[in-house]
Amino acid sequence: MTNYYVNNNAQNDGCHEIHREGCVCLQKIVSKTDLGLHNTCESALVKARKYFAYVNGCANC
């Protein structure tokens, strides 16, 4: 199980990216929401969609 986070600030395309704990991208994120522990990126995406309409997985993690 890995802890996932969603960026509270949308990207230029309007999507909110989700990241695993330890991803280098997280260091650049000012405001994020803890999605809790997930076995897969997919289940983390489902949870993130409860907060934001448009969410996407990170390209780096």
Ligand SMILES: [Zn+2]
């Ligand atoms: Zn990432």
